[in-house]
Amino acid sequence: MFGKKTPTELLSREAPTLAGTLEVPEDQVHLEPILGIRPGVYLAGLFTLILLALLFFIFLFPGLTNPGSLLVLDSEPRGAAVRIDGITLGATPCEVFVSQGSRSVELTLPGFVSRKLDIDAPGRILGSRLFPHRIAIAETLAPTLPLEALFIGASEYAAWSFTGEPTAAYQIPRDLSEGAYRSGPAAADPLLREGMDEILKEAARYASTKAAQRDLLRALFLSGNGGLSPSPLTFTETASGILSYLSELEGAAPWLTETLSPESARSVEGSGWYREAVSFAAALSGKSPVSPVRPLGASLRLDSLSFREIPGGSFIQGTAFPRELTQGSFYIATTEIDSETWEHFLRASPRWGRENRKTLISEGLVSEGYLEEPIYPPYPKPGVPGISWYAAAACCQWLTTLLPPGLREWEVRLPTEAEWEYAAKLGAGDSALPRGTSLEIPQNMIGGLWEWCADYYAPLNYLPGGNTITSPERSLKGGSWINPPGSVGMETRASLAPATSSAFVSFRPVIAPLAAPKAVTQ
Missing domain, CATH: 2.60.40.1120 (Carboxypeptidase-like, regulatory domain)
Structure with a gap:
């Protein structure tokens, strides 16, 4: 119509052209012969060579x-x-x-x-x-000494107690139970088993975390089974032995309530065993803190230091769980080490002089602050600050050489925590002596400078034990002038690594019999 093509005619005429543009010829790859060798032959040879090379490098090359x-x-x-x-x-x-x-x-x-x-x-x-x-x-492997492995494990266990509870960032090794496993065969000997029990009891003084408690429990099971995991037949016997161990361990009740989960701690607090322990502690708190057998004794002078005899007696050691101890007699310096005596020591032992500080640091005996005076307000005289535990012990050895002939069976050393606290409480008048008794108390025992003690620092010092398991820190008592008034008392404890040389730390020596017996629980 009017010379125009209809849409149908247009589509029918264009269709062949559109169809032709959509047709794509098929691609084909043809491999050519190489040196007259057909592709099927040389491809098979190539794959065979690759396989042989793989077999060569797997089976022959190494x-x-x-x-x-x-x-x-x-x-x-x-x-x-x-x-x-x-x-x-x-x-x-x-x-x-x-x-x-x-x-x-x-x-x-x-x-x-x-x-x-x-x-x-x-x-x-x-x-x-x-x-x-x-x-x-x-x-x-044969043991060098039957219990040495357990002792080494206990010392490592004590060192880890200062790191706190493990986290996702680090885990605590089970050194104590590993030591119990390695020394387990020695448990067959009754005498050696007794020694194992003593080491484990002392190790409990460092079980201040849940991880440490688990390691201690595992060590108790292993030691009770000769280093082997308990069988169903021996489990009950071992569990009974652990309960007996806890019942005989003075201070075990508060120890468990401090470290167990809240729910488990409530179960312990509801037991008659715990209530009996609390009643015993309450009875102790009502007694006189110090009960010496007599008033203070004679005075003694070594170099420029004055010492006063502290008579033996009993006293209540202030801890998280108070306990009554019996303490022998000893002498204690009325002041911290003074500059005159210290300078005399340095002249007699020049290796401890200030000029050798770098050498002493390299030997792990002091730190950077060795013999440096604080830059703060004047510290209490006559104490000498900046003395490491090792330097203090060396000075005590030198003072021992100055003892008079009548004290040849005695030694000068650092005080134990018990000796320090006993002398401080006696000097403070917390004793059963009649009123008006002249005590001539040691000076600056509170608030002068922190004072080194002989003991390895154990977090749970109210648990029984000696001083044989080594730990990385030594005990300090007394506080310093930098501490706020009233923040440190006679029962306050602290600790530092023995090489630490702090401007707030010094020492106060004591004179005691050689191999003097430790304060014992009554």
Whole structure:
């Protein structure tokens, strides 16, 4: 119509053209022969060469370049360090590949005699890594001393007690229970078992965290079963022994309530055992803090230091769980170490002089603040600040050489915490002596300078124990002039690493019989 094409005619005419533009010829790849060799032949050869190369590098190459043997090592007890040719490569049980030839193998474990072996490690060319020549080595290590492994573990356990509860960032090793496992066979001897029990009781003084309590509990189970995990038959007996251990451990009731979860602590607090312990502590608090057998004794002078005899007696040691102790007689300096005596010591022992500070620091005996006076207001005289525990102990050894002939069986040393607190309370008038008794108390025991004590610092000092397990810090008493008034009392405890040389720390020596008995619980 009017010479125009209809849409149908337009589509029918354009369709062949559109269809032609959509048609794409198929792509084809054709491999050409190489040197007259058909593709199917040389591709098969190529794949075969690749497979042979893989087999060569898997089965032959390791044996050709580094032939050797696989050592399969184990020991009793386990955990021994494995040293191959003097290089530590693991701990038993483990597997270590060594190159072909003569090799020196050494198994070492603290508290045990090292075991050294010389072996000849053969090589294997075919499949040396997949199917190596295996050499099994299993050794039983003999203890140097029956309980040394437990003692070493207890000392490491004490050191970890200062880190607090473990977190996701770090975990605490189970040193105490590992030591109990390694020393477990010694439990068969009744005398050695008694020694193990004493070490574990003292270790409880460092069980101030839940992780430490779990390690202690595991150590008790292992020691009760000869270093082995308890069987169903021995579990009840071991559990009964642990309950007996807790019942005999003075101060165990408050210890558990301080470290257990709130729910478990409430269960302990509801027990008759706990109520009896609390009643006993309340009865002690009503007694006189100090009960000396007589008034203070004679005075004694060493160099420029004046000492006063402190008579023996009983006193209530102020802790989280008070306990009554019996203390022997001793002399205590009426002041902290003075500058005159200290300078005399330095002249007699020049290695401790200020000019040797760098050397002493490198030996781990002092720190940067050694013998430096504070830059703050004047500190109380006559104390000498900035003295490390090691330097204080060395000065006490020198003072011992000045003792008169009548005291040759005595020594000058740092006071124990019990001696320090006993003297401080006696000097403060908290005693059963008649009123008006002249005490001539030592000066500045509170608020002068913090004073070093002989004891290793144990967080739970109200639990019984000696001073044999080493810890990384030593005890301090007395506070310093920098502490706010009333913030530090005679029962306050603190601790520092023994090499620390602080401007707020000094010491006050005592004179006591050689190998003087410790204060004992009544």
